Amino acid sequence: MLLIKKVTCEYRTNLFGTDIQTPRLSWVLDSEKRGTYQRAYQIQVTGPDGNFEFPIWDTGRIESDQSLHVDYIGPKLESRTRYHYRIKVWDNCGRESGWSETSWWETAFLTTIEWKASWITPDSTGIDPHANPVFLLRRNFHLKKGIHSARLYATAAGVYEVYLNGSKVGEDLLAPGWTSYLHRHQYQTYDVTSQLQNGANGIGVMVGDGWYKGEVSFIPRRNFYGDRRGVLLQLHVQYDDGTEEVVSTDSTWKSHTGPILLSEFFAGETYDARLEKDGWTSGDYEDSNWYRTTILNLPINTLVAQENWPTKVTETIRPKKIIQTPTGDTLLDMGQNMVGRIRMTLNVPTGICITLQHAEILDKDGNFYTGNLRSAKQMVTYTAKGGGVETYAPYFSFQGFRYVKIEGFPEQEQNHKLLKEIFTGEVMHSDMEPTGKFECSHPLVNKLQSNIMWGQRGNFLDVPTDCPQRDERLGWTGDAQVFIRTAAFNYHVGPFFTKWLRDLKADQKSDGSVPYVVPDVLANFVRRSGKKTWGDETYTSSAWGDAASVCPWTLYLCYGDNRLLAEQYESMKAWVEYIRSQGDNEFVWNTGFQFGDWLALDAEEDSYYGATPEYLVANAYYALSTRILRDSAQVLGEENDLHIYNKLLKGIVTSFHENYLTSDGRIAANTQTAHILPLMFDLVEGEVRKQVAHDLNELVVQNDYHLTTGFVGTPYLCLVLSQNGYHNTAVKLLLQESYPSWLYSVTKGATTIWEHWDGIKPDGTFWSDAMNSFNHYAYGAIGDWLYRYVAGLDMDEQVAGYKRIRIQPHFSNGELTYAKGSLISPYGRIETNWSMQEEQILVKVQIPVNTTADILLPNALLGNVLEGGQRWSIGEGIKSANEVEDGVHFTVGSGSYCFTYSDTVFN
Known part of the structure; x- marks a missing residue:
């Protein structure tokens, strides 16, 4: 069968919230038949209804082997619109695939003039704009019945998180990320349809200093891009009857500070759970004692839709052991130098203050070592609310560490098994696909x-x-x-x-x-x-x-x-x-x-x-x-x-x-x-x-x-x-x-x-x-x-994107007896796996559809190479074979191959 395994738009499956006006489509093919390559393709694109009976763009059959970065050249795209697409291909064996699974991309704002919201910040008569605590900004709003869909477009001068009706919006961390803010400032798009309700709704934003105005280098200064945190947000709600309602940041929003008293990348975070404002993002929250907000004079024309993979928690790690150092410190050993944060889940009396300090290494005596951190404190302080189980991890700070020093934990609770259950490491980074x-x-x-x-x-x-x-x-x-x-x-x-x-x-x-x-x-x-x-x-x-x-x-x-x-x-x-x-x-x-x-x-x-x-x-x-x-x-x-x-x-x-x-x-x-x-x-x-x-x-x-x-x-x-x-x-x-x-x-x-x-x-x-x-x-x-x-997985750089692959393992006097490498390339998975036992060499290779590979078997002779346990022959994927100075060179098409031969160096 000829299958389309994966379709992407600008590297992503279901690209959400883009401002790219000419997106590019790519796909990966699969075939059980060796030597398969694409002869032609057809792309269909349709609108939000996903009905392909009347597509807005149909390429028809295009004679081409191109399966990477095919430009959409249909009618001009509209903002805030979902476009569905599907692809079929024909191969060199005369086979026609079925249509791929339907995928989609969705546009955000294609022009900055569509921003109607205003940048806002707490009014300085109520909150010092240079205060350390993280700002809370909120408002209530009312929605009619029959909510069809809702999209939230948001960013901050600082780092932010949005909450709707008590729940966090999205999984992103440290949004909007770090860009050259004076020239380019990212915003994010969220599907919040399921978080809204008929009637009263509440929305709240937390905003910290982040890269925008916090400490971002060894230079002892702040406010590299500006001296005021701010938020820009625009919520579009579509009703079943086709009407729309927009909720935007403006001076009617209210502001306050909350439990996050300090949040910095270098210093860490200080959190007092006793200062939490329960229900502050619900629709019935009473905010009459909150402070006003004011309009912040920041540009709109620098805004761009999210480009990078967002930062997320990608893995959780339990402490490998608890250490008591010679100086008497209690440490978590995560077993891995990691980047992220520690989450604690605990039940302690109110007012208990727990401090976590993070470090990469222990000194030669086994004591906690922070000398290489220079001025970075990497310290997290949590004051418990009490009255039941509470969970916490820093919101706007990340640390690099393997070891965590714990101070302030109730002594009766400090048994090692309990500590391992209370604390969890959350690994954070840009959510890149492993390849x-x-x-x-x-x-x-x-x-x-x-x-x-x-x-x-x-x-x-x-x-x-x-x-x-x-x-x-x-x-x-x-x-x-x-x-x-x-x-x-x-x-x-x-x-x-x-x-x-x-x-x-x-x-x-x-x-x-x-x-x-x-x-x-x-x-x-x-x-x-x-x-x-x-x-x-x-x-x-x-x-x-x-x-x-x-x-x-x-x-x-x-x-x-x-x-x-x-x-x-x-x-x-x-x-x-x-x-x-x-x-x-x-x-x-x-x-x-x-x-x-x-x-x-x-x-x-x-x-x-x-x-x-x-x-x-x-x-x-x-x-x-x-x-x-x-x-x-x-x-x-x-x-x-x-x-x-x-x-x-x-x-x-x-x-x-x-x-x-x-x-x-x-x-x-x-x-x-x-x-x-x-x-x-x-x-x-x-x-x-x-x-x-x-x-x-x-x-x-x-x-x-x-x-x-x-x-x-x-x-x-x-x-x-x-x-x-x-x-x-x-x-x-x-x-x-x-x-x-x-x-x-x-x-x-x-x-x-x-x-x-x-x-x-x-x-x-x-x-x-x-x-x-x-x-x-x-x-x-x-x-x-x-x-x-070592593995021998490379490309012919004259044909970009691994369209033509080079497989050439290098052996080395027996110091290594096997090596294997794999790569999810733009055309699919490439694998090479070689092993050496006495005088016998085994080389296994997998080549994706729609590519060609040059395979060099070092120290081989054409006459003693077997493929699949049999004498090789032209055909069945093998296009050519000849002896060269360094061994035997095969040119092959897609498929899996298994070569065995005796190493002539040993003979």
């Missing part, structure tokens, strides 16, 4: 993969933060660009990075420079205060600013997203032109501040800056971004730019050779990173490339198979070793357990990736408190190599 899995024969490597996944979960909380625990939690651009390819294996990060890249573009300076962090609060702080922090007045650097090119290009490769590439193209171009304008030679970047190979181990004592010349790094990345821009121009049909940037790239490469290669074709700087970047970014070729790869290998071997690289060199180290014939060295690096290595932290009990290779030193002491995160994902970029080289 990738990796496993191999080495248990420590599998733990490393788990740590990489947890590091991504902890730091992909609406923006790609560097760390989730200390007083920072910023969207550092350098961290994001080195990790994005790994990120796209582990999770579906399309919407996540689409939203973040739009903020990058918004925060990019008029001269084309890209800030260190996005959203940009550091340069914003400098502009408003006149004070300096990292770097110079440009607040940009190579490898960090290059996120402008690397990230959209990577999303294009992984998801075939031409539209985002086109959308970001001018930003990419502006970044390259910014570099080009520096100094007096357009082919060289040798001016301004540079991070270089940040935190490399070859740095001088007490320095963060590695030994690799900073301008070598800058010019290597200059070449990379120019290459990406040139290739993007080709994809987008920008022929003039293609010529311009191809010429520019040649000049940059030539200048790189002149400045950083010796006369005998060697890299002038004797560091690992100085050799890695020219190899990774194709700045050397032929015999020079062989020499540089040889020299890199020697640097690693002479260092007893240990790395010395930092943020810039580490992500590519194993990749270039494997690419250039030194895969065995790469595997020895991977499996190294002594410091410095990836597995060193695993042997020290790490459950996430560390910021420093020696975050915990061999003697149990710590790296400097000044900058020592134990949940910092950048070094987790090794995951890209694990998927692509």
